[in-house]
Amino acid sequence: MSTSQVAVAMDWGGTWIRTAVINRQGDILWQAREHNPQNGTKEQYLAHAERLLAKAIEHAGGPVAGIGAAVAGPVEPTTGTFYQPPNLKVLDGVSFNALWEDKFSLPVWVGNDANLAAMGEFYFGAGKQSAEQGQPVKSLFYATVSTGVGGGAVDNGRLFLGANGLTAEIGHTIVNSSGDALSCECGSRGCLETAASGTSIARIAKLRLDAGEFPDSVLAGLEPDNVDSEAVFDAAQRHDPLAVSILDGVVSSLAIGLTNVVHLFNPDMIVLGGGVTVGLVKLNLLPAIKNQILGRAMSELHKEFQLTSATLGDSVGLVGAAALVWQQLDKAQE
Numbered sequence: 001m002s003t004s005q006v007a008v009a010m011d012w013g014g015t016w017i018r019t020a021v022i023n024r025q026g027d028i029l030w031q032a033r034e035h036n037p038q039n040g041t042k043e044q045y046l047a048h049a050e051r052l053l054a055k056a057i058e059h060a061g062g063p064v065a066g067i068g069a070a071v072a073g074p075v076e077p078t079t080g081t082f083y084q085p086p087n088l089k090v091l092d093g094v095s096f097n098a099l100w101e102d103k104f105s106l107p108v109w110v111g112n113d114a115n116l117a118a119m120g121e122f123y124f125g126a127g128k129q130s131a132e133q134g135q136p137v138k139s140l141f142y143a144t145v146s147t148g149v150g151g152g153a154v155d156n157g158r159l160f161l162g163a164n165g166l167t168a169e170i171g172h173t174i175v176n177s178s179g180d181a182l183s184c185e186c187g188s189r190g191c192l193e194t195a196a197s198g199t200s201i202a203r204i205a206k207l208r209l210d211a212g213e214f215p216d217s218v219l220a221g222l223e224p225d226n227v228d229s230e231a232v233f234d235a236a237q238r239h240d241p242l243a244v245s246i247l248d249g250v251v252s253s254l255a256i257g258l259t260n261v262v263h264l265f266n267p268d269m270i271v272l273g274g275g276v277t278v279g280l281v282k283l284n285l286l287p288a289i290k291n292q293i294l295g296r297a298m299s300e301l302h303k304e305f306q307l308t309s310a311t312l313g314d315s316v317g318l319v320g321a322a323a324l325v326w327q328q329l330d331k332a333q334e
Contacts, residue, residue, distance in 0.1 A: 011317030014087030118152030120320030146274030
């Protein structure tokens with residue numbers, strides 16, 4: 001077993017790429033964040049990531065136990081192969097484990113970012129806090145609501161991955177089957193991601209403004225490029241009717257998706273993370289989501305869950321990636 005007590009972690013999302021040095025207690029000792037290359041090639045994306053990994057290894061200041069990477073899209077867990085990532089399409093088919101083990105001479109484990117965020121919150125975040133307060137968590141479901149929407153499930157300390165490591169893709173469950181459902185990057189229509197992600201909030205706002213709805217909205221006075229999810233949340237704080245209407249739809253869609261989670265996974269804790277969640281928390285909208293779920297839950301036992309926001313913030317993917325390293329190294333010694 002490696003005696004190194006730090007891991008290098010990466011969280012590679014649709015917009016940002018983060019790297020960090022993290023110890024076994026989940027403490028971040030060093031971290032950095034940069035934008036992904038705009039419209040870059042596969043080679044440019046990989047070179048960018050590898051430069052940041054090398055920088056993190058340098059900042060570790062000594063032996064590194066391994067590299068853990070959380071990436072935004074479906075991942076085959078044995079080889080770390082990316083499969084049709086909706087927001088990082090140029091990396092489709094890349095097998096990170098072999099590529100980076102050869103380059104850095106370190107063991108590498110790669111997982112879906114939402115899966116690893118679930119691990120991070122279970123071991124070092126909301127799950128840990130709940131246990132410290134006398135309410136240990138058996139089954140935790142994590143949903144990231146950000147550029148895209150993803151999910152991860154931890155049951156009794158282990159990731160629930162399914163046959164090919166592709167379970168819990170809540171963002172691509174259908175929440176709208178009507179004829180006007182929006183198309184999704186995955187090729188389907190009416191996915192939760194089309195109704196609740198930051199990208200889709202901006203898309204919906206622009207569509208409704210183009211249709212002439214709410215001409216007096218503060219959003220109507222913005223340049224189209226400035227109508228993003230942050231602008232919608234800012235407008236909602238000022239009780240702008242268009243923004244409030246859009247976020248009502250987000251709440252409703254998330255409640256439908258999470259009701260399905262409650263019935264399929266029976267978690268005793270649901271954790272929401274990502275930039276959109278930050279906005280929902282500021283507007284105190286999580287109770288509205290939970291109330292809608294409770295109104296649809298099929299039994300009293302299904303209602304026995306906590307709904308909370310991620311405690312690890314933007315660091316959740318990084319901490320989860322490090323947790324994967326420690327879990328895999330410990331597993332090898334069993």
